[in-house]
Amino acid sequence: MKRPQAQVAVLQAADADDPRRIDEVADEAGLKPETATRAAFELEDDGLLSVTEETVEHYTLTDEGTQYVFESLPEQDLYEAAIDAGADEEPVQMGQVIGASGLEGPAVDIALSNYARKGYGEIDSGEITADPDAKPGQDAEMLALEAVADDQLDEADADALDQLERRGLLEVREETVRSVQLTDEGVAALEAGVEAAETVDQLTAELLTSGEWADVEFTEYNVEADAEDVSHGKEHILRQTANRVKDTLVGMGFQEMEGPHVDAQFWINDCLFMPQDHPARTHWDQFALERPDEIGELPADLVDRVRSAHKEGVGPDGEGYHSPWEEDVARGLDLRGHTTSLSMRHLSGEEIGELEPPKRFFSVEKVYRNDTLDPTHLLEFFQIEGWVMAEDLSVRDLMGTFTEFYEQFGITDLEFKPHYNPYTEPSFELFGTHPETGEVVEVGNSGIFREEVLSPLGVDCDVMAWGLSLERLLMLMYGFEDIRDVHGTLCDLELLRTTEVLH
Numbered sequence: 001m002k003r004p005q006a007q008v009a010v011l012q013a014a015d016a017d018d019p020r021r022i023d024e025v026a027d028e029a030g031l032k033p034e035t036a037t038r039a040a041f042e043l044e045d046d047g048l049l050s051v052t053e054e055t056v057e058h059y060t061l062t063d064e065g066t067q068y069v070f071e072s073l074p075e076q077d078l079y080e081a082a083i084d085a086g087a088d089e090e091p092v093q094m095g096q097v098i099g100a101s102g103l104e105g106p107a108v109d110i111a112l113s114n115y116a117r118k119g120y121g122e123i124d125s126g127e128i129t130a131d132p133d134a135k136p137g138q139d140a141e142m143l144a145l146e147a148v149a150d151d152q153l154d155e156a157d158a159d160a161l162d163q164l165e166r167r168g169l170l171e172v173r174e175e176t177v178r179s180v181q182l183t184d185e186g187v188a189a190l191e192a193g194v195e196a197a198e199t200v201d202q203l204t205a206e207l208l209t210s211g212e213w214a215d216v217e218f219t220e221y222n223v224e225a226d227a228e229d230v231s232h233g234k235e236h237i238l239r240q241t242a243n244r245v246k247d248t249l250v251g252m253g254f255q256e257m258e259g260p261h262v263d264a265q266f267w268i269n270d271c272l273f274m275p276q277d278h279p280a281r282t283h284w285d286q287f288a289l290e291r292p293d294e295i296g297e298l299p300a301d302l303v304d305r306v307r308s309a310h311k312e313g314v315g316p317d318g319e320g321y322h323s324p325w326e327e328d329v330a331r332g333l334d335l336r337g338h339t340t341s342l343s344m345r346h347l348s349g350e351e352i353g354e355l356e357p358p359k360r361f362f363s364v365e366k367v368y369r370n371d372t373l374d375p376t377h378l379l380e381f382f383q384i385e386g387w388v389m390a391e392d393l394s395v396r397d398l399m400g401t402f403t404e405f406y407e408q409f410g411i412t413d414l415e416f417k418p419h420y421n422p423y424t425e426p427s428f429e430l431f432g433t434h435p436e437t438g439e440v441v442e443v444g445n446s447g448i449f450r451e452e453v454l455s456p457l458g459v460d461c462d463v464m465a466w467g468l469s470l471e472r473l474l475m476l477m478y479g480f481e482d483i484r485d486v487h488g489t490l491c492d493l494e495l496l497r498t499t500e501v502l503h
């Protein structure tokens with residue numbers, strides 16, 4: 001019988017009595033592991049070979065785990081100090097024992113939580129006792145750590161290994177190991193004699209130019225064969241979602257706005273009827289530019305109208321803020337803290353000329369805020385800005401637009417909460433439910449621009465507007481719990497490589 005060469009080599013290397021690991025067989029047959037695996041599956045299909053799979057776990061110690069193997073577990077140190085202090089006879093002040101143990105920083109908490117869990121003693125109202133019968137010298141987790149370090153896995157206790165993984169002292173990697181064994185049919189085939197057929201598994205330039213490709217026999221594809229993982233470059237999931245958001249909004253009839261990342265406070269704050277002494281305008285919240293420190297041009301008429309809105313208010317019953325308004329402050333340059341600056345530029349006619357209702361505009365652009373970093377905050381994020389200009393708009397229009405927009409991303413449980421913005425009335429915050437934690441997460445802010453904003457801009461119909469967070473949308477879509485895993489310097493490359501992208 002004639003068979004492709006790789007199959008013949010695998011058949012000859014395989015054994016009838018015992019399973020052999022495919023990587024050994026490949027080695028002996030002089031084949032790449034993936035070629036041998038492919039050949040093995042083909043032989044299995046033809047009944048000549050059986051392929052079995054098992055999952056093998058590989059354990060490696062983390063840096064912290066390695067440190068404990070050389071030293072000791074923090075709870076062992078604590079126990080030793082507790083015994084030295086006489087805590088096996090009567091409760092001792094915890095501070096005293098911790099001081100004597102030499103434990104510092106996070107090791108203290110680690111020691112305390114494991115101490116109690118392992119029954120080394122009790123910790124109560126600042127006092128510690130030690131159980132004289134505890135045997136920290138035979139700590140199952142320490143023994144398991146040592147077993148892993150010495151590569152003596154069969155001596156390690158399974159529960160202790162689990163616990164070490166949970167404590168972050170150990171990492172477990174699973175590998176699928178395949179083994180092959182000749183079937184009776186395989187043995188018979190070998191006895192009857194198998195010869196290597198000249199099959200070709202790669203179409204080369206030579207085959208094509210010589211015309212030989214027409215005569216050779218090609219190896220069949222096996223799409224189930226193992227192949228090496230290749231992590232190739234691809235579009236970042238946040239960028240992919242940003243593009244999807246843009247497509248969705250264009251599909252809903254919106255046009256895209258563009259504009260500067262660094263802008264005058266005038267466009268970022270003053271046009272929005274944010275008083276110059278508003279707390280959000282301080283350096284605690286936004287980043288200011290030192291050089292250059294002010295914008296070259298501002299439209300003089302608009303500056304006058306905005307000043308007047310701030311000082312005297314708008315309309316016969318209007319009330320301004322009665323607080324100082326300085327053009328110098330308005331000229332100051334900041335990294336925009338929201339893209340509502342783009343909405344102001346567009347609505348004023350400054351960016352693309354006067355607009356007639358109805359109009360819909362959006363942007364999906366970066367904004368910058370001096371926030372404290374945490375799982376839901378970065379110093380910069382993408383805002384999905386948008387507004388609709390029309391004769392008569394109501395809160396229903398606003399809610400309807402959000403419902404329609406978020407539905408396209410599978411989010412159907414939006415909640416609205418009344419809110420306050422200096423520039424919109426009424427205003428609403430939007431919330432969604434995190435699919436993993438069940439927590440209610442704020443996803444955006446919105447409202448209907450008030451007269452004090454629209455009148456200076458020269459807009460005399462209604463405008464409803466919003467700023468939504470692209471990152472929060474992503475968290476709800478994918479269940480990400482920490483935005484720092486997704487972008488920024490701490491991002492989790494493995495997560496980004498393996499997340500299945502939604503379309």
Ligand SMILES: N[C@@H](Cc1ccccc1)C(=O)O
Pocket residue numbers: 337338339340421424445446447465466467468
């Ligand atoms: N600028 C607001 C969002 C918003 C835009 C327009 C109107 C209302 C709210 C924010 O960043 O939170």
